[in-house]
Amino acid sequence: MNLILVTFIILLAFTSYYFGRKKALVIQSSQRLTALPKFYGYYLAAWCAAPALIIFALWSVFEPSIVKTFILQDYTDQNLTKNELQLIYTKVKALAAGTYTGNITNFLDESANKYIQLKGIANSAKVAIILAILIFSLSFAYRSVQKNDRMREPVEIFLKWVLFVASLGAVLVTIGIVFSLLFEAIRFFQAVKIFDFIFGTHWYPAKTFVRDGQPDPELMKDAFGAVPLFAGTFFIAFIAMCVAIPIGLLSGIYLSEYAGRGIRKYAKPIIEILAGIPTVVYGFFAALTVGPFVKEIGNAMGLEVSAESALAAGAVMGVMIIPFISSLSDDVMTAVPQNLRDGSYAMGATKSETVKKVIFPAALPGIVGSILLAVSRAVGETMIVVMASGLAANLTMNPLESTSTITAQIVVILIGDQQFGDPKTQSAFALGISLFIVTLFLNVIALSVVKKYREKYE
């Protein structure tokens, strides 16, 4: 139904384009046109498609909730909670679609009939309204065409609006992220105190699993303490940075200051391949090769090593992050003006002294920025941790034990079927928003640091 309607509107828009253009050619025989003929076509097509599609979109967004209010009106006197009402509505919808399997009460049957009826009314109303709008806007546009009004300006203004709306897309995504996370997280914090979440030291969401019925609030209090996850996240990120910063920075320095053009030309893209490999591949590598390798070495030294150690996950993550640091620091160091170098050489400094005492300090803001971006990347990394580090949230600072991270727990909680309205599912969104805040914070600082640095030399 909807598809047919949209196709119809689009087809009509195409026809009106040709119609408008033809009309313009007819006008041309008697008077001077105010724009190129095709603009007459665009004008008609825009007036045809835009209002109808906007109304269609608005209708599609609001129709379900209006129908829902109508249906649930009959249940207001029964004193039901929000979840129960939602359940009833799902049942009614399933019954109307003929996929409901369960005992059908009279009341439910009535509601389902009402639902079908309402849907029918809504559908015919939608078609009628859209047809009316089409006729109205097309006749209005056609009058303008007949009068030979200026056609190019309105078309260009319309196009500009389309461009503007598209640029709002990115803002919309951000708003969507913030709201979808906040919405579930707020509901989570209604069940679990925010204090318990941020400062609690036990993370066992599985403990709250209770079939039929509300989980025990005492259990909840002790099950959602996110400290082990925060600690694990930053611990693994720290291990990753221990690998990535020295290697990345030294490679960056070598590439920008020492390497000849040939080496630079080939080595840089090859190192960047490391950043292009999908993280799930790193995860597999860490779980299958690095994890057992670390365990073997540890055992040979007489240490107790978990097969899923934080060290293995962190080290592999560090390898993944090397190019972020090496390429960015290479860029900022190359951007340091040559006269700073020349000045240093003129004073008799060697190349390495110049790098350490002049170029590195000059490029420091950019390098710090690149490191912060890399940290944010490490904090948000998911698959390596899911596959190579443990899933049990231990509060530990021993790199040979397994720990878990925010991202890994989100995956563990949400893999498989989710039950919305369950504090366990909601806790994933609470974790998500803390992750979002942390990475946003890091990015904003990093970007502003990099920007400030750039202004200095340009």
Place this chain on the structure above:
Amino acid sequence: MNSFKKNLLKKRYNAERRFQWYGKIAIGLALSFLAVFMFQIFSKGYSAFQKTWIVTEVHYDKELLLIDAESPSKDDLENADYYDVAYKAMTSLDPGLPEEEDRQLIQMVSYKYEAEVKDLLLKNPDYLGKIVPIKLTASDDVDQVHKGNYPRDIPEENRRVNDYQLQIYDMLNERGDILLEFNISFFTSPDSREAELAGIASSFMGTVFSILVCLAFSFPVAVLAAIYLEEFAPKNKFTDFIEVNINNLAAVPSIVFGLLGLGVLLAVFNLPRSTPLVGGITLSLMTLPTIIIAARASLKAVPPSIREAALAMGASNMQTTMHHTVPLSMPGTLSGTIIGLAQALGETAPLILIGMVAFVNTIPGTPVDPAASLPVQIYIWSESAERGFVEKVSACIMVLLAFLILMNLTAQIVRHKFEKKWS
């Protein structure tokens, strides 16, 4: 004094040399990580492109097939009972084996061997009543033994292939009845719980559909947004806000987009779970800022003289942009898009959250059929304990990497071949 200076100079030069070596070592380490990594994947994975077959003889006995008709039609063959025929084909490998032990022989081939026996007859109806050789898919354990991935010298109780099966395997191998051929079914069959039957067709199609959906959603919006921001946007607080927004969005962890897909696309819009449609939209939200940034950069690279020339000829702003600036910026935009898509191609976490980890043993035909994707398939297989899946994972990784390399090469070619150099 002089020798002190000399010493100092020597020290400084040594420090210089050391420093240079640190850089070389760092680059060497980074490159060797890559090399080790590739070597591991290739050495583990190449054998998955070959498949082990066990050759035996099958007697299409009409009586055992329960076919009565003199000249049976296609339907008769379709409905015949292949159980006994297939069973005999396997047990004939060792006629002396007592009946209660025959499971050991049957376990050497995949559980679909009966269907394979049937397919051969359906393809060659004239085999009816004859004894013909047949290739049966070996079980993953035999497969691993044949490829040498499975140690034979560990005690029998720890082995998935017992001594008797090894003995039969050796006999068959000596006779040349174990074949190793190119594994077509790895590319044509969907996922399976059995390693010897599992293929990447379902996840491959899932990936293709998600990427197409992602392209369809992200490319138009991103290009239009980039045009607005670069060519028309007034410089004010709001457009600044949009710009900051896009830059930050590009650095949001991918799993957050998965939460967005789950919380909005599935819970609010009720789109079908586990489908490439939802996966593609989720990925498109993630790719959007990448493409916007690339498109803006390539719009910025078009020299102002082009715009000025068009404006001087009387074109409007919109005409200048649409007729001149945008077409000239397209190569850069396209290569940026391809790179963004390549990133999306490797994403796993958001797809897991929207349910694309479901076990799918059919090949999806449309974007609204449940499917996995290649990276998710890697995750699913690597979680599986069966040994045969290790090489499958590596092979799947190779396919994924090949795909990525192809896309990045295309991006390079588009950029170098079609981009105008202004100078």
